[in-house]
Amino acid sequence: MHPATQPLRAIRELPDELISQIAAGEVVERPASVVRELVDNALDAGATHITLRLLAGGVRLISVEDNGVGIPAAELPVALKRHATSKITSLTELESVGTMGFRGEALAAIQSVSELSVLSRTASQDNAMLLDGQSGELQPAARAQGTTVEVKELFYSTPARRKFLKTDNTELAHCVEAVRRHALTRPEVGFAIWHEGKLVEQWRAQTVDATSGEDLNLQHQRALDRRLADVLGDDFLENSVAVHYQSGNVTVIGRAGIPDAARARADHQFSYVNGRYVRDKVVTHAARSAYEDVLHGHRQPVYALYVEIEPTRVDVNVHPTKIEVRFRDGREVHQAVRHAVENALAVPRANLIMANALQNHELPMAGTQAQPAWPSANWQQAAMPLAGNRVSDLGALWQPSPRHGLPAQEQSEQAFVPDQVHATPPSLQDAAPETWPLGKALAQLHGVYILAENTHGLVLVDMHAAHERIVYEQLKTQIDAQHVSSQPLLIPATFPASAQEVATAESCAEALQELGLEISTLSSKTLAVRAVPSTLAQGDAVALARSVLAELSQHDASTVVQRARNELLATMACHGAVRANRKLTIDEMNGLLRQMEVTERSDQCNHGRPTWRQLSMRELDALFLRGR
Ligand SMILES: Nc1ncnc2c1ncn2[C@@H]1O[C@H](COP(=O)(O)OP(=O)(O)O)[C@@H](O)[C@H]1O
Ligand SMILES: [Mg+2]
Secondary structure: OOHHHOOOOOOOOOOHHHHHHHHHHHHOOOHHHHHHHHHHHHHHOOOOEEEEEEEHHHOOEEEEEEOOOOOOHHHHHHHOOOOOOOOOOOHHHHHOOOOOOOOOOHHHHHHHOOEEEEEEEOOOOOOEEEEEOOOOOEEEEOOOOEEEEEEEOOOOOOHHHHHOOOOHHHHHHHHHHHHHHHHOOOOOOEEEEEEOOEEEEEEOOOOOOOOOOOOHHHHHHHHHHHHHHHHHOHHHHHOEEEEEEEEOOEEEEEEEEOHHHOEOOOOOEEEEEOOEEEOOHHHHHHHHHHOOOOOOOOOEOOEEEEEEEOHHHEEOOOOOOOOOOEEOOHHHHHHHHHHHHHHHHHOOHHHHHHHHHHHOOOOOOOOOOOOOOOHHHHHHHHHHHHHHOOHHHOHHHHOOHHHOOOOHHHHOOOOOOOOHHHHOOHHHHHOOHHHOOOOEEEEEEOOOEEEEEEOOEEEEEEHHHHHHHHHHHHHHHHHHOOOOOEEEEEEEEEEEOOHHHHHHHHHOHHHHHHOOOEEEEEEOOEEEEEEEEHHHOOOOHHHHHHHHHHHHHOOOOOOHHHHOHHHHHHHHHHHHOOOOOOOOOHHHHHHHHHHHHHOOOOOEOOOOOEOEEEEEHHHHHHHOOOOO
């Protein structure tokens, strides 16, 4: 019989135990959920060391041991009650809650689906007390200050739930992941994970010493970096850049992986809001969009981002496990995260590598370069002004400055007149060539690659890809400043055009002008290019005009340049970039390398591929089995 046809029974309040079991359905999905709640509690208790012991992936036993403040004997039984918490007492406190927990339901929920016991001792007690959750029995026991919560036989009373659990190894992996998320935000706390008596993971506490006199932020950054390396591997640290950003109510710190370090899966993306691990659409989307311009296809960026925001501007009480949050102003958070990551990624990596080298005293110090106290974080600030005055005063290199006005085709052979003085940014000019991050050009390989020598060894540059990015960034800067400098052609380049092309040229004249292009109609079948962006002056004006017209014809409104800006500029940059198989002089090669050093995002071409690679002496030695 269908249940709906049964007569309804009298309304009754549910027994406490059942309420907790229902609540457990939301909070406790698997052993890892228990681990998360218990580690949350240990952190809230101020623990500096947390040990997790598991049997059978956590199903047989989860024990979390901490050296926090402990629970006073009299409060032990209360701790297991539903909605019993020491963390908030009012709605106002909830609005600015700084602890991980506040709902007071984890222990009660866990107890309702397992055999739970709590052993705890505060600083003022002579001995610890052990509370058995089943019997409610409280008895003296031995333990140093802190708390151990033991959870045995998870879901023993709810076999349906137990059936959903995966293999021990899978559950173990989830438990480790749960601790990892905590470990990445609390470097000052040590963690150890044991499974079946074996040490599975151990992350040492990274101390921050307020009395050492060293800047606390720097110390924290260093502690965090070490923890990131311990948990995610040295690779993560080496292949990421420091994020340091503050705007209005929002601060974003952490590390963002370089595009090269992207993975097939999104399994190295950690975001935190006020120290709490979250999976939040706003943050994730903002981070992803920061990679738009440097990472293409389906690769997943890696990052650990820590958003700090005034507690009243974020609601953490929207999800039982608090993995989701709601921002009062999602836009401000989105913008902050996006800018934070974009800024970090914009700094050419060569400079960062160089900064590390300088820090390690592998190189003679460059006279004008400030020595960073802490390589990645500080150098970034040091490098910013350098990157800030980039393209505008560097554009000279690839432009035929003395020959303005010649038709593009005729100039092509003499176009590459590098002006070493202008091409080299002031700070690098003063620096000795051996401190140039991308090194001194040596030769060109098959018209495709530039070979250069720096202190680490050999640098290989894909010259077309690199130059394409430089031109693209120049165009972006110009169009943002609403001034794409245009260069009239002395002899207009005429070409036979389709009806479609003629129509587009006429209807999009304004858009074309914004892009620095002037195309006029000579007849219903002929167009003439009269001016091109100076940045692209040495390219093929007709080919450029044709691809821009093709691109424009796909859009209609007058705002096309704003909406399709990056696609349009990328198309244009491709035409302006030095082609493969073009012979460059050593000076021209050096000019290109110096421009790369100061151009934002120059480590990737417009399609997200790397523009240069370093082959270190060690790697070269290995190729020749040297020193073995
Ligand atoms: N490891 C611990 N150390 C100290 N106190 C703890 C610990 N675990 C739990 N408690 C106490 O028990 C209370 C209830 O814990 P819990 O059910 O997780 O709720 P919440 O964390 O939301 O307050 C906490 O408020 C805290 O006072
Ligand atoms: Mg809790």
